[in-house]
Amino acid sequence: MTETIIRVCMGPGGIAAGGADVLAAFQSGLADAQVSATIENRCTMHKVGCLGLCAKDVLVDIIRNGDKKTYELVTPDMAGRIITEHVIGGTPVAEWLVKDDYHAFHAKQVKVVLSDCGAVDPESIDSYIAAGGYAAVRAVLTSMTRKDVIDLIKNSGLRGRGGAGFPTGVKWENCSNVDADTKYIICNADEGDPGAFMDRAALEGNPHAVLEGMLIGAYAIGARIGYVYVRAEYPLAVERLNLAIRQAAEHGFLGENILGSGFGFTLRIKLGAGAFVCGEETALIASIEGERGMPRPKPPFPVYKGLWGKPTVINNVETLANVPYIIRNGADWFASYGTEKSKGTKVFSLTGKVRNTGLIEVPMGITLREIIHEIGGGIENGRRFKAVQTGGPSGGCIPASMIDLNVDYESLSKAGSIVGSGGMIVLDEDDCMVSVAKYFLQFTQAESCGKCVPCRVGTKRLLEIMERITNGNGQESDLDLLVKLGNDIRQTSLCGLGMTAPNPVLSTIKYFRDEYEAHIRDKKCPAKVCKNLLTFSVIAAACKGCGACLRACPAGAVSGEKKKLHTIDQTRCVKCGACFDACKFKAIAKD
Amino acid sequence: MISLTIDGKPVSVQEGSSVLDAARSAGIPIPTLCHHPKLSAFGGCRLCIVRIEGIPRPVTSCTTPAAEGMVVTTASPEITALRKTVLELILSDHPNDCMVCEGAGTCTLQEYAYAFGLRDNPYPGERRQYEACDANPFIERDMEKCIACGRCVKVCDEIQGVAAINFTYRGFKTKICPAFERELDCEFCGQCVQVCPTGALTGKQWARTARTLDVQKVRTVCGYCGVGCEVLLHVQNNRIIRVSAPDDGWNEGWLCVKGRFGYRFVDSPDRLTEPLIRKDGVLQPASWDEALQLVADKLTAIKTQHGPDTIGGLSSARCTTEENYLFQKLMRAAIGTNNVDHCARL
Ligand SMILES: Cc1cc2nc3c(=O)[nH]c(=O)nc-3n(C[C@H](O)[C@H](O)[C@H](O)COP(=O)(O)O)c2cc1C
Numbered sequence: 001m002t003e004t005i006i007r008v009c010m011g012p013g014g015i016a017a018g019g020a021d022v023l024a025a026f027q028s029g030l031a032d033a034q035v036s037a038t039i040e041n042r043c044t045m046h047k048v049g050c051l052g053l054c055a056k057d058v059l060v061d062i063i064r065n066g067d068k069k070t071y072e073l074v075t076p077d078m079a080g081r082i083i084t085e086h087v088i089g090g091t092p093v094a095e096w097l098v099k100d101d102y103h104a105f106h107a108k109q110v111k112v113v114l115s116d117c118g119a120v121d122p123e124s125i126d127s128y129i130a131a132g133g134y135a136a137v138r139a140v141l142t143s144m145t146r147k148d149v150i151d152l153i154k155n156s157g158l159r160g161r162g163g164a165g166f167p168t169g170v171k172w173e174n175c176s177n178v179d180a181d182t183k184y185i186i187c188n189a190d191e192g193d194p195g196a197f198m199d200r201a202a203l204e205g206n207p208h209a210v211l212e213g214m215l216i217g218a219y220a221i222g223a224r225i226g227y228v229y230v231r232a233e234y235p236l237a238v239e240r241l242n243l244a245i246r247q248a249a250e251h252g253f254l255g256e257n258i259l260g261s262g263f264g265f266t267l268r269i270k271l272g273a274g275a276f277v278c279g280e281e282t283a284l285i286a287s288i289e290g291e292r293g294m295p296r297p298k299p300p301f302p303v304y305k306g307l308w309g310k311p312t313v314i315n316n317v318e319t320l321a322n323v324p325y326i327i328r329n330g331a332d333w334f335a336s337y338g339t340e341k342s343k344g345t346k347v348f349s350l351t352g353k354v355r356n357t358g359l360i361e362v363p364m365g366i367t368l369r370e371i372i373h374e375i376g377g378g379i380e381n382g383r384r385f386k387a388v389q390t391g392g393p394s395g396g397c398i399p400a401s402m403i404d405l406n407v408d409y410e411s412l413s414k415a416g417s418i419v420g421s422g423g424m425i426v427l428d429e430d431d432c433m434v435s436v437a438k439y440f441l442q443f444t445q446a447e448s449c450g451k452c453v454p455c456r457v458g459t460k461r462l463l464e465i466m467e468r469i470t471n472g473n474g475q476e477s478d479l480d481l482l483v484k485l486g487n488d489i490r491q492t493s494l495c496g497l498g499m500t501a502p503n504p505v506l507s508t509i510k511y512f513r514d515e516y517e518a519h520i521r522d523k524k525c526p527a528k529v530c531k532n533l534l535t536f537s538v539i540a541a542a543c544k545g546c547g548a549c550l551r552a553c554p555a556g557a558v559s560g561e562k563k564k565l566h567t568i569d570q571t572r573c574v575k576c577g578a579c580f581d582a583c584k585f586k587a588i589a590k591d
Numbered sequence: 592m593i594s595l596t597i598d599g600k601p602v603s604v605q606e607g608s609s610v611l612d613a614a615r616s617a618g619i620p621i622p623t624l625c626h627h628p629k630l631s632a633f634g635g636c637r638l639c640i641v642r643i644e645g646i647p648r649p650v651t652s653c654t655t656p657a658a659e660g661m662v663v664t665t666a667s668p669e670i671t672a673l674r675k676t677v678l679e680l681i682l683s684d685h686p687n688d689c690m691v692c693e694g695a696g697t698c699t700l701q702e703y704a705y706a707f708g709l710r711d712n713p714y715p716g717e718r719r720q721y722e723a724c725d726a727n728p729f730i731e732r733d734m735e736k737c738i739a740c741g742r743c744v745k746v747c748d749e750i751q752g753v754a755a756i757n758f759t760y761r762g763f764k765t766k767i768c769p770a771f772e773r774e775l776d777c778e779f780c781g782q783c784v785q786v787c788p789t790g791a792l793t794g795k796q797w798a799r800t801a802r803t804l805d806v807q808k809v810r811t812v813c814g815y816c817g818v819g820c821e822v823l824l825h826v827q828n829n830r831i832i833r834v835s836a837p838d839d840g841w842n843e844g845w846l847c848v849k850g851r852f853g854y855r856f857v858d859s860p861d862r863l864t865e866p867l868i869r870k871d872g873v874l875q876p877a878s879w880d881e882a883l884q885l886v887a888d889k890l891t892a893i894k895t896q897h898g899p900d901t902i903g904g905l906s907s908a909r910c911t912t913e914e915n916y917l918f919q920k921l922m923r924a925a926i927g928t929n930n931v932d933h934c935a936r937l
Pocket residue numbers: 159160161162163164165166168188189190191192193276277278279280281282314315316317319320421495496497
């Protein structure tokens with residue numbers, strides 16, 4: 001008797017791709033064929049969003065007598081053949097099985113932070129403990145001194161994943177060395193970069209690992225109180241954190257005299273109100289203190305004078321989530337991944353024009369080529385890869401010519417960008433680099449806290465120059481002005497927000513100067529993105545006089561009689577592109 | 592003491608001093624807009640940036656503690672150029688209004704624009720525009736001139752303990768105002784007006800009265816209460832047109848609402864300048880001797896007829912201690928009652 005399990009992806013991606021219909025097709029197909037099989041949901045088993053390859057949805061696993069085969073891009077009409085040939089006949093339908101790129105998506109990844117996401121139930125401490133959770137804290141509290149812990153983290157080479165890449169062990173050591181009766185540890189879960197959701201995935205998928213990391217950090221520095229500063233826009237993360245804290249307290253991992261060690265620790269949650277700048281550590285501290293979230297000058301650094309003037313360690317979610325695994329598996333294990341100065345793995349959110357998008361976790365030092373072409377499956381629709389934007393609004397663009405660049409702190413910063421929190425947006429020939437830079441600048445400019453002049457006024461002026469360039473009013477001198485002002489803002493701003501805000505502009509000028517020049521001199525947008533620089537006109541030879549463009553134009557700019565050549569009045573055209581989209585004969589030119 | 596080198600000059604300062612303090616103590620000027628010696632360091636205007644050996648970026652001298660062996664450069668073509676950019680950016684969002692501005696002559700921003708020779712605006716663009724909306728009788732706030740230095744916010748919080756105003760909004764739209772942009776409804780001590788380095792904050796009473804040139808400053812003591820704050824009377828044509836406090840007075844430049852704004856009684860037409868005696872139902876001028884004699888006669892009559900305890904004396908907190916002493920002596924010894932009090936219970 002064969003035993004068969006059929007799993008259909010019902011994660012958000014799966015449902016969007018028609019997972020429910022596929023599931024129904026399998027159910028009725030099995031009933032018609034009078035075969036029995038267990039049907040399961042492939043993705044929501046552990047209450048996390050699917051971390052698989054959503055671009056290949058609907059994904060279906062057929063596990064026949066323990067032998068798993070995965071089908072990609074399954075539609076309901078494929079169910080019948082899969083049931084007859086594979087479920088009943090025992091021969092998989094080879095042409096529908098996942099291809100090499102599906103395996104490549106997984107093959108190049110190394111999961112540490114995300115290793116238990118999906119495998120353990122984030123709402124059950126027992127599930128985490130069964131997977132080895134809290135063993136690290138037990139080992140630390142029963143057999144390691146504070147110095148042992150710090151040395152181990154230092155030896156692992158772990159560096160902060162919140163953006164700056166500061167060595168975590170050194171940060172802990174500095175704080176540990178300060179003599180103070182009260183110290184704090186804060187987990188930075190503000191994650192405000194547009195498009196970033198790595199910390200969210202870690203918190204929702206495995207909150208106990210973050211909690212365990214905090215406990216270990218608290219022990220190492222001598223803190224008895226910790227805060228998780230998490231944005232209020234992450235209600236599920238907050239809910240699971242609350243639950244995790246409750247469960248950890250019930251199991252004696254929080255509170256007084258943890259595991260009989262004499263060490264006590266309490267954890268509080270503080271909700272952030274959604275200001276990007278509150279992710280900056282000193283602004284975050286001000287926010288917890290009930291002040292407006294404005295950065296404070298450093299020195300004094302938080303490790304010496306942080307929350308309420310007390311020594312404070314602030315670490316990012318991903319940084320802390322690495323800690324229990326490092327303690328469990330050893331510093332050498334962690335350091336075996338990555339490059340000489342950038343150790344371990346990093347979670348990136350891979351988005352943009354690649355075939356396979358989503359969260360990926362890769363060893364530091366992997367090349368952009370491996371990420372984009374192997375994990376990402378290359379550029380969509382066979383278009384030409386142009387650049388990759390890393391590090392979010394503080395980062396920069398790296399051109400296609402540098403595709404063999406290693407992804408680590410040093411290499412990216414040498415290329416004029418940063419690892420940052422891990423945003424990675426792949427751009428192709430249809431993306432206008434000037435517009436991309438302008439987009440990020442719009443964000444940072446609006447999110448500036450307003451404290452210091454170069455950021456408050458300077459980014460506004462940068463943005464105004466970018467706007468006039470994309471509107472076709474750029475002047476020859478604007479490029480020099482952008483570079484000068486951008487550099488001055490970098491030099492004079494108070495905090496990381498202002499210091500990095502010009503990066504998208506400066507790095508695109510560095511690598512894509514010709515695109516700026518096309519906008520300024522020729523008043524043309526080579527990628528045909530900037531509306532004001534486009535001209536829509538009718539190609540006489542192709543126009544059939546169908547009138548679709550005339551009906552579509554909201555500005556009444558198109559005229560022409562039926563079956564005769566139509567024309568566009570340029571003075572009335574609002575460049576919305578409705579005619580271009582409406583014409584079935586490709587008779588509208590967009591230049 | 593800490594020893595450091597600033598612009599090649601050896602400088603010694605107390606522990607806890609900032610690099611800015613150290614430079615200024617050695618007579619080395621560094622421009623600042625948001626810094627105020629009596630308020631906490633802010634680091635917002637970025638004008639006071641200097642280079643310190645071993646630190647890759649320029650740092651603000653107001654927020655950097657002086658450290659042993661530090662080597663500081665306060666002026667170089669690079670630093671001057673960066674400061675100039677900062678000033679150009681501030682001025683790019685500032686009304687070009689100095690001709691009629693209350694702040695002209697005392698405005699630090701104007702002074703630096705002059706010192707740096709700023710004439711053209713390399714960054715033309717949007718300017719913040721606000722409706723005037725001050726219903727209060729004391730302080731005029733022209734927030735288009737505000738450079739968001741935060742001095743007013745800090746003085747109100749750190750010195751006055753009121754925290755009536757703060758930063759609101761983000762980015763370019765950042766604005767200093769009371770919560771929810773309500774009307775200012777505070778103690779009206781005017782400390783914020785005193786520390787504002789621009790023409791953004793002005794006392795309504797002295798707005799459009801006089802520029803600094805034809806004003807004479809008279810240093811004296813506030814007569815309102817026994818605290819005795821030192822004040823500077825700004826006098827024009829023998830009239831007080833404004834009161835401020837000298838920074839080096841013992842009250843460190845701070846005043847209360849009465850001392851700062853309550854000076855108009857001095858030349859009020861309603862003010863009594865000679866004794867008046869009511870005769871036939873009408874108040875009529877009299878000599879001091881005549882008036883005092885009348886008071887003495889009446890008090891003696893009341894005392895003889897009804898006893899001393901039917902008389903009470905109220906003196907003023909605006910009298911000096913000596914005057915108050917004499918007053919209670921008069922009540923107790925001459926009239927013979929303990930019914931004596933004063934109004935310093937505000
Ligand atoms: C504008 C700005 C926003 C930031 N946002 C975040 C954030 O959302 N999450 C985070 O962990 N770090 C953020 N950081 C970095 C933090 O200031 C800090 O360096 C980090 O939390 C330290 O943790 P780590 O050493 O573990 O990386 C931000 C920094 C700046 C300048």
